[in-house]
Each structure stands twice: as C-alpha cells, then as structure tokens.
Amino acid sequence: MPPISDRTRLISSATRRGRGRRPVNPPVERASTMLSDDPARMQEGSDGPVYGLDGTSAARELRTLLADMEGAADAFLVPSGLAAVTVPLLALLRPGDEVVTTDAVYGPTRRFLTRHLAARGVGARFHPADASTDAILAGIGPQTRILLIEAPASLSFDMVDVPALAAACRARGVLTVMDNTWAAGLAFRPLAHGIDVSVQALTKYVGGHSDILMGGIAAGAPEVLRALTHAIEDMGWHVSPDDAWLALRGIRTLPLRYQAQARSALQVAQWLQTRPEVAQVLYPPLPGSVGHELWRRDFDGAASIMGLVMKGGDTAAAHAFMRALSLFGMGYSWGGYESLVTHETPQLTHRLHAPALPGQLLRLHIGLEDPVDLMNDLEGGLAGWQAQLNA
Structure with a gap:
C-alpha cells in the first residue's frame, strides 16, 4: 500500500482492526488510582498505567499521534502551550547556561526567561527578530546551551532559516528548541530539519475549539527524551483525561x-x-x-x-x-x-x-x-x- 496522507493517518488509528468491538473514540477514563491483580506486577508499566499521572487511553493515543505527526520517537503532554516551552528549558538548562532567542519571542516565554530562569542563574540573549542566520550564530557564546526558535515569530511574523540554524547549532554542540505552534505539526516538521525539540500549544489548532489548554513536546534523541521524562515526572505535569479526549477528537480533523x-x-x-x-x-x-x-x-x-x-x-x-x-x-x-x-x-x-x-x-x-x-x-x-x- 502506498504511503498515506496526514488526513488519513490521523484518523486511521481510530479504525484499525484487531481490537474487538469498541467505540470509535476511546472512553474518558477519569482515574487517579489504577488497580492491579498481582502485587508483583503493581509497578509493571507493560500492564498499563501504574497511576493516573501516567495517562489513560485518550492521552496515550494522543501522544502516539503527536509523535507520528512530528516524526518523533516520543511525545509528551503538558497542561499548556507555555509549559510545552518551559519544560524543555527546565529539563535541559543548568545554572551558568544561556539561551539565545528572537527578540520577538512569545511574551510569556520571554517573561519565563527573564524572571524565572534568570533568578536561577540561566542567562538569556535576544537577537533582533529580522537578524540574518550569520548574525544569530554570531550571538552564540561559550555558555549558550539552547537556541530557542520561533518561525514565524510572534506578532511580527519574522522568518529564520531553520535548517541552517539547526545544522550550525548541532555542529557547535548547542541544542535547538522550536515553537512549532504556527505549523501545528503539519506544515513544518522541525525534527526532520535537524531541530532537537519541537513544541506546540495544542490549545490552538489541535484542540481547534477554544475549549482546552494543553501543550505538546516531541523529540527523538534518547538523552533529550530522558531529560524531558525526568522533568515531567519530577514536576508532576499531567493533563486531565477529559482534555486529552477533547484534543484527540480535535486532531482527527x-x-x-x-x-x-x-x-x-x-x-x-x-x-x-x-x-x-x-x-x-x-x-x-x-x-x-x-x-x-x-x-x-x-x-x-x-x-x-x-x-x-x-x-x-x-x-x-x-x-x-x-x-x-x-x-x-x-x-x-x-x-x-x-x-x-x-x-x-x-x-x-x-x-x-x-x-x-x-x-x-x-x-x-x-x-x-x-x-x-x-x-x-x-x-x-x-x-x-x-x-x-x-x-
């Protein structure tokens, strides 16, 4: 069978066979406590989620679809689009590190950089929104750990050469994080262009109905995935089963x-x-x-x-x-x-x-x-x- 389109892929997981009679959409499972039959297997993730924080059916299906759409090894759900940006920064930065980003960066992201991270010893440098690739790279110093990219940038819609920046940063050992909300994981796939972490506000196009808050984080490298997993586990980030169900419904269309x-x-x-x-x-x-x-x-x-x-x-x-x-x-x-x-x-x-x-x-x-x-x-x-x- 030839490759199928995004339109088909995002629906086909709902209709795949071999799972018996079932509803098209998974049920909403509201649960904190998950029960086991065998005390020796109470912590076995292969039996399903151990606790509600691990996510139930709708959240797990949504994660799978996001990872597939972004071309990622795994994807994570967090309670807001802002959290989708802040979690990778918290996971990957340490005191003494620096972030370089556009002066047009999303306002709450700027606030997080200049208030929360600055108070914890992480610096931020803002390049002009219309800076050339060479000018952006010239602003990367020995302490730079992450280049945070928006394309198009907030409010003024400036574009940057993402593949060129990703390649240059990789050669310098600098990680790249891209806010991919504008492309919704469809019109542009950052990981395929060399970006390390792609984030988006699922509040926007994935939800599609202005009735949920949620963020998505997608990555491929094992060491990056490990850092993201630990940060999310340690901070207790979780999305409700009802919101996961609504986002899953939205992503189909x-x-x-x-x-x-x-x-x-x-x-x-x-x-x-x-x-x-x-x-x-x-x-x-x-x-x-x-x-x-x-x-x-x-x-x-x-x-x-x-x-x-x-x-x-x-x-x-x-x-x-x-x-x-x-x-x-x-x-x-x-x-x-x-x-x-x-x-x-x-x-x-x-x-x-x-x-x-x-x-x-x-x-x-x-x-x-x-x-x-x-x-x-x-x-x-x-x-x-x-x-x-x-x-």
Missing part, C-alpha cells in the same frame, strides 16, 4: 480545518493588501510579505493568523477598528474555529529591538467563517478606523 482556514486567510490577506488604510500585511504565505521565500521553501501549509500594520493611527483608532467589527471576537489565542482580533502595538514596547512600523499593529486570526463575510466585516472595521482618524 486538524488537517481539514488547518487547510480551510489557511485558504481563507490568504484570501483575506490579499484583500487587505489592496486597502488604502493598510501599510503592510505580515503573513509569510502572502507574496511580498516578510519571510515569504523561506516559507515557500520549507513549509507545506500555513496558519491563519497575520499581522495588520495600519498607516499611522493611534490606540483610539485601533480600538475604533475593533469595536466596529461584529464577526471577529476580541480575545487572545488563535487556532480555534472562530475569527479573532487583538491590538498588539503595546506589546512591542517589551522588545529590545522594536520594529519600525509605520502605524498601529493589529493581529487577525481567520476562522472557519465564510471569508466573504469576514471581509465585509473588516470593511466596517476600516470605516470605523477612518472615522476615528477624521474625528
């Missing part, structure tokens, strides 16, 4: 939702690019946008989140734009079925190398609504923006 939302996002981005109120659309799949060539070379698909740089304006105009929308929810996160809008200019003040944007920065997440309806709604938002500027 992930490819279809991801592709449909990407098609709509590109259509909306192309339309926004023509608007006189808009200075720039930050969306790597859009020809002419930041990082388009790297995206086209390395990625097989796209997320549906983008930056919208307006021509001038201020906070009042940005808020007028948002208030005039009726189909876009005002809320953080993305990857669910619904469209969202946020105002992001204030977050840029946390950067050491803030981008010189010509106006206010808004972030749009495009959901599963009809893109024509979304563009009509955005037309109203742009009218609200202009009215505030003219007031």
Whole structure:
C-alpha cells in the first residue's frame, strides 16, 4: 500500500482492526488510582498505567499521534502551550547556561526567561527578530546551551532559516528548541530539519475549539527524551483525561480545518493588501510579505493568523477598528474555529529591538467563517478606523 496522507493517518488509528468491538473514540477514563491483580506486577508499566499521572487511553493515543505527526520517537503532554516551552528549558538548562532567542519571542516565554530562569542563574540573549542566520550564530557564546526558535515569530511574523540554524547549532554542540505552534505539526516538521525539540500549544489548532489548554513536546534523541521524562515526572505535569479526549477528537480533523482556514486567510490577506488604510500585511504565505521565500521553501501549509500594520493611527483608532467589527471576537489565542482580533502595538514596547512600523499593529486570526463575510466585516472595521482618524 502506498504511503498515506496526514488526513488519513490521523484518523486511521481510530479504525484499525484487531481490537474487538469498541467505540470509535476511546472512553474518558477519569482515574487517579489504577488497580492491579498481582502485587508483583503493581509497578509493571507493560500492564498499563501504574497511576493516573501516567495517562489513560485518550492521552496515550494522543501522544502516539503527536509523535507520528512530528516524526518523533516520543511525545509528551503538558497542561499548556507555555509549559510545552518551559519544560524543555527546565529539563535541559543548568545554572551558568544561556539561551539565545528572537527578540520577538512569545511574551510569556520571554517573561519565563527573564524572571524565572534568570533568578536561577540561566542567562538569556535576544537577537533582533529580522537578524540574518550569520548574525544569530554570531550571538552564540561559550555558555549558550539552547537556541530557542520561533518561525514565524510572534506578532511580527519574522522568518529564520531553520535548517541552517539547526545544522550550525548541532555542529557547535548547542541544542535547538522550536515553537512549532504556527505549523501545528503539519506544515513544518522541525525534527526532520535537524531541530532537537519541537513544541506546540495544542490549545490552538489541535484542540481547534477554544475549549482546552494543553501543550505538546516531541523529540527523538534518547538523552533529550530522558531529560524531558525526568522533568515531567519530577514536576508532576499531567493533563486531565477529559482534555486529552477533547484534543484527540480535535486532531482527527486538524488537517481539514488547518487547510480551510489557511485558504481563507490568504484570501483575506490579499484583500487587505489592496486597502488604502493598510501599510503592510505580515503573513509569510502572502507574496511580498516578510519571510515569504523561506516559507515557500520549507513549509507545506500555513496558519491563519497575520499581522495588520495600519498607516499611522493611534490606540483610539485601533480600538475604533475593533469595536466596529461584529464577526471577529476580541480575545487572545488563535487556532480555534472562530475569527479573532487583538491590538498588539503595546506589546512591542517589551522588545529590545522594536520594529519600525509605520502605524498601529493589529493581529487577525481567520476562522472557519465564510471569508466573504469576514471581509465585509473588516470593511466596517476600516470605516470605523477612518472615522476615528477624521474625528
């Protein structure tokens, strides 16, 4: 039989034969205590989970699918996307080590680096988000243990040459961790490009319905897997069986939702690019946008989140734009079925190398609504923006 697609693989584990009559989806098993029949085998993992922290059926199936999707030897579940980033850092770093990452790194990740890890003797160095490969590598010093990568980067959607960075870091003995939430484990597979640890917020596209918090961590090297296993065991990280079940349900339809939302996002981005109120659309799949060539070379698909740089304006105009929308929810996160809008200019003040944007920065997440309806709604938002500027 020829190789099967992601769409098929993520469903086929539910329908494989040889397990007797059963439901399509595993049952939700709410359990802390797991019982054994033989005292000599109470700690035998081959008999199933020894304790609820080990994860029951839904969590184990989800881990298997994530590992397969990411091309990893194993995958782990943690309670949030932020935890998916912080656990590898805690597992792999020691006092005196240093992390190098983009100045555009996800805000809570930056806070963890500069507050929690800094207080424990781990340094952090932030390179400009638009730095070249050579410039990023020049910032790696003798204490650098990890290069933490985002591609595209948060808010400004800057791209980096992931394969080149991974190869150079491996040659220098520096580990690489990549936040792969934007690609959802589908559009880009970091481990296949030389990255040591791939993490993603399963809260986003895998869950797909804005009703769970969860993170995933995938790796291949035995020594890295061992360190991750020990960190998760020692800190007691666990996801609830109900959340694991919801994420497992979401991952079955992930490819279809991801592709449909990407098609709509590109259509909306192309339309926004023509608007006189808009200075720039930050969306790597859009020809002419930041990082388009790297995206086209390395990625097989796209997320549906983008930056919208307006021509001038201020906070009042940005808020007028948002208030005039009726189909876009005002809320953080993305990857669910619904469209969202946020105002992001204030977050840029946390950067050491803030981008010189010509106006206010808004972030749009495009959901599963009809893109024509979304563009009509955005037309109203742009009218609200202009009215505030003219007031």
